[in-house]
Amino acid sequence: MIPKSTNIRRARQEISLHKRWEKNSHASGVIWFTGLSGSGKSTLASELEQLLFDRNKQVVSLDGDDLRYGLCADLGFLPEDRAENIRRVGEVASLFSASGAIVLTAFISPYRADRLKARKAAVGNFHEIYLSADLNTCIDRDPKGLYAKAQRGEISHFTGISAPYEAPESPELTLDTGLLDVKKSLKILDEYVEKAFSL
Ligand SMILES: Nc1ncnc2c1ncn2[C@@H]1O[C@H](COP(=O)(O)OP(=O)(O)OP(=O)(O)O)[C@@H](O)[C@H]1O
Numbered sequence: 001m002i003p004k005s006t007n008i009r010r011a012r013q014e015i016s017l018h019k020r021w022e023k024n025s026h027a028s029g030v031i032w033f034t035g036l037s038g039s040g041k042s043t044l045a046s047e048l049e050q051l052l053f054d055r056n057k058q059v060v061s062l063d064g065d066d067l068r069y070g071l072c073a074d075l076g077f078l079p080e081d082r083a084e085n086i087r088r089v090g091e092v093a094s095l096f097s098a099s100g101a102i103v104l105t106a107f108i109s110p111y112r113a114d115r116l117k118a119r120k121a122a123v124g125n126f127h128e129i130y131l132s133a134d135l136n137t138c139i140d141r142d143p144k145g146l147y148a149k150a151q152r153g154e155i156s157h158f159t160g161i162s163a164p165y166e167a168p169e170s171p172e173l174t175l176d177t178g179l180l181d182v183k184k185s186l187k188i189l190d191e192y193v194e195k196a197f198s199l
């Protein structure tokens with residue numbers, strides 16, 4: 001996005017990204033989970049965060065519902081609101097990544113164009129992880145009862161029911177969380193992250 005302001009100048013960065021990586025003994029970047037509601041984004045982000053934290057990694061997670069209480073409290077679920085939601089998340093993730101952290105994001109982020117913007121905004125590595133559990137699996141799980149509400153017409157613009165989900169075309173990793181259980185998914189993620197963020 002081109003800034004509205006013209007009289008602005010970037011602050012000097014005294015500490016280079018590489019110095020931060022050396023200090024942390026790992027690279028920084030974004031692990032961007034995408035998938036339908038109920039595909040397991042929050043579950044896996046939270047488990048992975050705990051695992052990395054226990055190994056002394058600098059890790060932070062950003063969750064869709066959490067951000068809608070604060071930074072994104074003014075946004076709903078229309079396509080333009082979702083685009084702005086993901087733009088903000090992409091920028092925040094980039095800031096944390098620039099500080100040296102491994103950032104885990106758990107957002108449906110249904111539109112390809114929005115995810116691409118988040119990728120372009122990211123300082124450090126960006127890894128799109130597609131949780132490909134299919135719609136029927138997610139409807140059966142319905143951990144928050146939202147699919148039932150959407151099917152009764154009580155929620156509009158609900159991804160998979162009354163709003164689209166554009167699956168990633170070339171994600172860095174796909175996990176079929178309809179077939180894999182949490183433990184197996186986590187093991188694959190653990191191995192992936194160890195490789196992707198090693199110096
Ligand atoms: N392999 C798996 N990975 C993640 N979750 C799984 C897996 N298998 C089963 N589950 C279950 O599926 C549900 C996923 O719910 P979760 O809240 O994590 O989804 P979400 O993608 O964050 O949804 P939302 O977009 O609504 O926030 C949980 O109840 C979890 O225990």
Ligand SMILES: [Mg+2]
Nearest residue numbers: 041042064106
């Ligand atoms: Mg969630």
